[in-house]
Amino acid sequence: MHPKVTRAAVLREFRAPLDVVDVPLPAELPPGSAVVRITKTTLCGTDAHLWQGVLPFVALPIVLGHEMAGEVVALGPGAERDAEGRPVSVGSRVVWSESVCGLCHACTVLREPVLCTDRGYGFSQRADVSPYVVGGLSEYAYLPPGAHRIVLADDMPDHWAASAGCAVKTVLRAYANAGGVEPGSTVAVQGAGPLGLIATAVARACGAGQVITLGGPGNRLALARGFGADSTIDVTDVTDPDERVAQVEELTGARGADLVLDFAGAPTANREGVLMCGKRGTHVVVGLAGPDAARVPMDVVISREIRVVGSLNGDVGDLSRALRFLSAFADRFDWDAMFSAPVGLSGAEQAIRDMASMAAVKAVVDPGLD
Ligand SMILES: [Zn+2]
Numbered sequence: 510m511h512p513k514v515t516r517a518a519v520l521r522e523f524r525a526p527l528d529v530v531d532v533p534l535p536a537e538l539p540p541g542s543a544v545v546r547i548t549k550t551t552l553c554g555t556d557a558h559l560w561q562g563v564l565p566f567v568a569l570p571i572v573l574g575h576e577m578a579g580e581v582v583a584l585g586p587g588a589e590r591d592a593e594g595r596p597v598s599v600g601s602r603v604v605w606s607e608s609v610c611g612l613c614h615a616c617t618v619l620r621e622p623v624l625c626t627d628r629g630y631g632f633s634q635r636a637d638v639s640p641y642v643v644g645g646l647s648e649y650a651y652l653p654p655g656a657h658r659i660v661l662a663d664d665m666p667d668h669w670a671a672s673a674g675c676a677v678k679t680v681l682r683a684y685a686n687a688g689g690v691e692p693g694s695t696v697a698v699q700g701a702g703p704l705g706l707i708a709t710a711v712a713r714a715c716g717a718g719q720v721i722t723l724g725g726p727g728n729r730l731a732l733a734r735g736f737g738a739d740s741t742i743d744v745t746d747v748t749d750p751d752e753r754v755a756q757v758e759e760l761t762g763a764r765g766a767d768l769v770l771d772f773a774g775a776p777t778a779n780r781e782g783v784l785m786c787g788k789r790g791t792h793v794v795v796g797l798a799g800p801d802a803a804r805v806p807m808d809v810v811i812s813r814e815i816r817v818v819g820s821l822n823g824d825v826g827d828l829s830r831a832l833r834f835l836s837a838f839a840d841r842f843d844w845d846a847m848f849s850a851p852v853g854l855s856g857a858e859q860a861i862r863d864m865a866s867m868a869a870v871k872a873v874v875d876p877g878l879d
């Protein structure tokens with residue numbers, strides 16, 4: 510028997526306080542589904558954007574939070590294995606990926622479920638329509654049948670695992686889509702939020718010869734240096750995009766970077782990203798530049814033979830590698846330096862505001878706290 514209601518922080522109005530109330534959970538569990546008790550939710554910049562109402566496709570009310578880890582409290586029929594074939598039972602600690610249909614062209618022919626036409630993003634689940642709660646700002650949540658889950662190793666902290674669910678897997682997919690890091694090459698990372706910081710660590714761990722991280726404010730750039738950046742450029746000081754390009758050129762001995770990854774999502778980021786690329790460089794676009802995006806100089810793309818690669822968040826394969834990456838480099842990088850102290854659901858709204866104001870790098874919510 511699983512709980513039929515859960516306490517959850519519901520977003521009813523953009524930029525308004527979250528309403529901590531009881532929300533129903535599905536009474537019956539269809540094949541492949543599960544219910545988990547959320548152990549930790551980590552917040553993402555997208556949660557702040559959703560709360561602010563700047564993403565136009567969201568119908569309220571919803572339960573925010575799409576990076577979370579949980580403990581299984583009930584399983585539907587046929588849900589006894591994780592994505593790697595290991596047993597799942599009541600009490601298993603798990604993370605999971607957005608649900609996918611397994612039937613569409615992307616799922617089957619392309620075998621790229623990240624491009625599934627029916628991908629179950631949490632922000633598309635209204636809290637007043639069954640199955641009500643798939644988001645992380647809740648004591649319990651429903652896992653739809655197509656949400657591939659992974660059982661966590663005993664020594665994997667819940668908050669690290671939660672962050673793998675969006676931030677870390679997104680970074681690993683971006684590198685995979687770029688074709689990896691050539692050992693000894695120059696990598697420039699645009700953005701010093703959680704994705705930029707993790708991307709900095711990945712570049713270093715993968716053998717980059719030079720790592721340059723652009724972002725701000727200063728405390729985030731200090732973290733970036735701890736995560737392996739040789740040089741940082743503070744975009745709050747260097748506000749002219751062309752000056753930032755010039756600084757990267759100088760740092761790379763006028764050759765430009767081999768790989769420039771955009772996690773900043775700023776209007777000028779992709780113009781800068783292309784201009785920071787050297788000959789035969791690659792620019793990976795993850796951030797959303799928005800409607801006022803600066804023109805990308807396609808003449809430079811041609812004359813330097815630059816590859817421009819788009820990358821979405823990540824599927825269960827990226828999630829699996831994200832967990833192993835965090836674990837493998839736990840002694841090398843101080844992952845905990847990114848995370849705030851956990852707060853309960855009553856503190857979730859402030860935690861979202863802290864993400865929006867950049868006061869927090871990665872806010873943590875433990876719905877079991879008051
Ligand atoms: Zn996210």
Ligand SMILES: [Zn+2]
Nearest residue numbers: 610613616625
């Ligand atoms: Zn599909």
